[in-house]
Amino acid sequence: MAATKVTIPEYRETALDAIPAICQKVRDTFQTHKTKDAEFRLVQLRKLYWALVDLTPQIKEALRKDLGKSEYETVFTEIDWLKNDCMFQIRHLKNFMKDEKLGSPHVPLTYSFMNYRIKKDPIGAVLIISAYNYPLHLLLSPFVGAIAAGCTAVLKPTEMAPHTAMVAVEILKRLDPDAYAIVNGAIPETTALLDQKWDKILYTGSATVGAIIAKKAAETLTPVCLELGGRNPAFVTKNANIALAARRLLWGKAHNAGQVCMSHNYILVEREVVDSLIAHLNESFREFFPNGAKASPDLSRVVNARHFARLKKMLDNTKGKIVMGGQMDEKELFIEPTAVLVDSMDDSMVQEESFGPIFSIFPVDNLDQALGIANKVHRTPLTLFSFGTKDENNKVLNEMLSGGATINDSFTHGSLGTVPFGGVGDSGWGSYRGKASFDCFTHHRTVAETPAWMEALLRVRYMPYDWAKLRQMARLSETAPNFDREGRIVRKGLGYWLGVIFGLGSGSAKGYERV
Ligand SMILES: NC(=O)C1=CN([C@@H]2O[C@H](COP(=O)(O)OP(=O)(O)OC[C@H]3O[C@@H](n4cnc5c(N)ncnc54)[C@H](O)[C@@H]3O)[C@@H](O)[C@H]2O)C=CC1
Numbered sequence: 203m204a205a206t207k208v209t210i211p212e213y214r215e216t217a218l219d220a221i222p223a224i225c226q227k228v229r230d231t232f233q234t235h236k237t238k239d240a241e242f243r244l245v246q247l248r249k250l251y252w253a254l255v256d257l258t259p260q261i262k263e264a265l266r267k268d269l270g271k272s273e274y275e276t277v278f279t280e281i282d283w284l285k286n287d288c289m290f291q292i293r294h295l296k297n298f299m300k301d302e303k304l305g306s307p308h309v310p311l312t313y314s315f316m317n318y319r320i321k322k323d324p325i326g327a328v329l330i331i332s333a334y335n336y337p338l339h340l341l342l343s344p345f346v347g348a349i350a351a352g353c354t355a356v357l358k359p360t361e362m363a364p365h366t367a368m369v370a371v372e373i374l375k376r377l378d379p380d381a382y383a384i385v386n387g388a389i390p391e392t393t394a395l396l397d398q399k400w401d402k403i404l405y406t407g408s409a410t411v412g413a414i415i416a417k418k419a420a421e422t423l424t425p426v427c428l429e430l431g432g433r434n435p436a437f438v439t440k441n442a443n444i445a446l447a448a449r450r451l452l453w454g455k456a457h458n459a460g461q462v463c464m465s466h467n468y469i470l471v472e473r474e475v476v477d478s479l480i481a482h483l484n485e486s487f488r489e490f491f492p493n494g495a496k497a498s499p500d501l502s503r504v505v506n507a508r509h510f511a512r513l514k515k516m517l518d519n520t521k522g523k524i525v526m527g528g529q530m531d532e533k534e535l536f537i538e539p540t541a542v543l544v545d546s547m548d549d550s551m552v553q554e555e556s557f558g559p560i561f562s563i564f565p566v567d568n569l570d571q572a573l574g575i576a577n578k579v580h581r582t583p584l585t586l587f588s589f590g591t592k593d594e595n596n597k598v599l600n601e602m603l604s605g606g607a608t609i610n611d612s613f614t615h616g617s618l619g620t621v622p623f624g625g626v627g628d629s630g631w632g633s634y635r636g637k638a639s640f641d642c643f644t645h646h647r648t649v650a651e652t653p654a655w656m657e658a659l660l661r662v663r664y665m666p667y668d669w670a671k672l673r674q675m676a677r678l679s680e681t682a683p684n685f686d687r688e689g690r691i692v693r694k695g696l697g698y699w700l701g702v703i704f705g706l707g708s709g710s711a712k713g714y715e716r717v
């Protein structure tokens with residue numbers, strides 16, 4: 203069957219002077235309360251699902267043009283991913299929206315008639331700004347959460363994937379035009395958007411720009427969810443399955459040409475197994491790319507000449523030795539998955555975030571040294587990967603913090619769209635995906651309701667104050683401590699029970715025996 207010709211409109215920035223009105227409309231629509239209705243949300247999610255199906259040829263073509271992304275990866279990690287996002291929210295929305303009743307242990311007996319509950323309110327009109335590496339996924343995946351939560355939204359796709367940005371415009375045309383809008387452009391347009399008042403901003407991109415967004419949002423006390431990058435380490439000990447570690451780590455740097463904020467920047471490997479790791483990396487390379495990486499239909503290209511130059515500079519400046527790959531072609535924005543054996547952690551290959559198909563390998567004496575180094579390079583990376591024994595993997599998890607982590611693989615924790623995904627510290631604030639996407643754009647409002655018949659029971663809170671009533675209430679709600687003043691756990695001894703029986707004890711720590 204002949205392929206249907208696909209046309210994608212030429213990229214056009216949104217006029218700067220049109221931006222305030224676009225944002226105002228979205229804010230006004232939120233105030234109509236129509237997006238709060240469950241049926242409205244479901245219809246929008248269903249429309250989005252079918253827009254993804256109907257515009258599949260355009261999406262594939264746009265991603266091919268923007269990133270040389272293979273059709274396989276486009277379907278796997280953009281189209282199917284987003285369809286699954288829609289289906290997950292559609293299936294669970296009514297459940298997520300339900301009030302959560304608060305009972306024991308949050309609400310003591312004395313307060314139990316006041317119907318304490320958590321009501322799920324949409325946070326308002328939100329702004330979603332996204333990055334280039336999964337240009338549709340990173341734009342629409344949070345958006346699915348915003349629709350499900352009942353928010354209105356303005357989307358700002360990355361200008362670095364212009365074809366995808368224009369397909370996103372076509373997708374948005376299928377949804378409610380008053381509730382959702384798209385603004386295209388780069389820094390001036392994003393700055394104009396940030397000048398508007400938002401109820402929440404979700405930003406995916408570099409830490410440098412993340413700081414600009416957070417600072418601007420702070421001026422109006424606007425909450426932000428930041429999905430940033432990091433210099434992610436992989437730990438490989440001599441007890442790991444080295445062939446498996448090599449194959450899985452190579453996948454992490456070949457997938458989307460390593461333009462994955464979660465992929466490893468450097469591998470810290472115990473000296474005894476360095477040669478074996480390199481040999482297995484090369485073996486896996488030949489397996490993945492039997493006709494060479496350049497001829498492979500599966501390997502994406504680097505997004506643009508600026509990022510190509512950035513990656514080339516990292517390789518040009520390294521004092522290390524290339525031990526896998528190394529080929530590149532500027533005309534095609536092609537860089538082979540490339541490993542560099544370095545002898546210093548000051549090397550350009552370690553100090554900068556790769557965000558491409560290149561990474562470094564640094565030999566270490568032991569895991570303690572590896573953890574010391576990794577904590578110095580970046581104390582709170584987005585991810586880490588550990589290949590070792592159970593104890594070694596636990597040690598890595600205990601002694602280094604990261605947004606997410608995968609044991610014995612590359613970013614499996616981030617390859618599933620239904621579990622929370624996010625950074626920590628300077629690799630990100632907040633998370634989304636699955637129920638976390640709904641929660642990200644939802645205000646969890648505690649609500650209580652006091653029945654009129656309770657008035658007599660509430661005497662304790664009214665003036666003139668009555669100490670007897672207070673003591674009575676305290677007796678009902680107080681829990682006696684099972685610890686002493688030194689913080690030691692104590693268990694009830696004979697003296698305590700005799701006290702209780704003969705009315706001498708008071709339920710205090712008096713009469714307890716130390717364990
Ligand atoms: N944690 C996560 O989910 C992800 C994080 N990233 C991180 O993003 C970075 C690469 O993505 P890029 O698209 O290059 O990020 P970027 O920060 O250059 O651009 C992201 C967005 O910010 C806007 N922007 C750029 N400069 C701006 C400025 N001065 N003021 C206001 N807005 C501005 C862009 O138009 C774009 O929409 C890497 O550091 C990577 O680690 C990328 C993908 C996912």
Ligand SMILES: CC1=C(/C=C/C(C)=C/C=C/C(C)=C/C=C/C=C(C)/C=C/C=C(C)/C=C/C=C(\C)C(=O)O)C(C)(C)CCC1
Nearest residue numbers: 278279280283335336339340461462463464614616617618
């Ligand atoms: C085949 C049968 C079976 C078993 C199947 C199994 C176990 C399949 C496992 C598949 C896995 C683990 C697939 C992994 C896929 C990874 C993906 C899609 C990665 C996606 C990465 C993304 C989207 C990255 C995003 C990056 C971002 C946001 C960033 O830059 O930060 C059975 C079930 C056993 C039997 C039937 C046959």
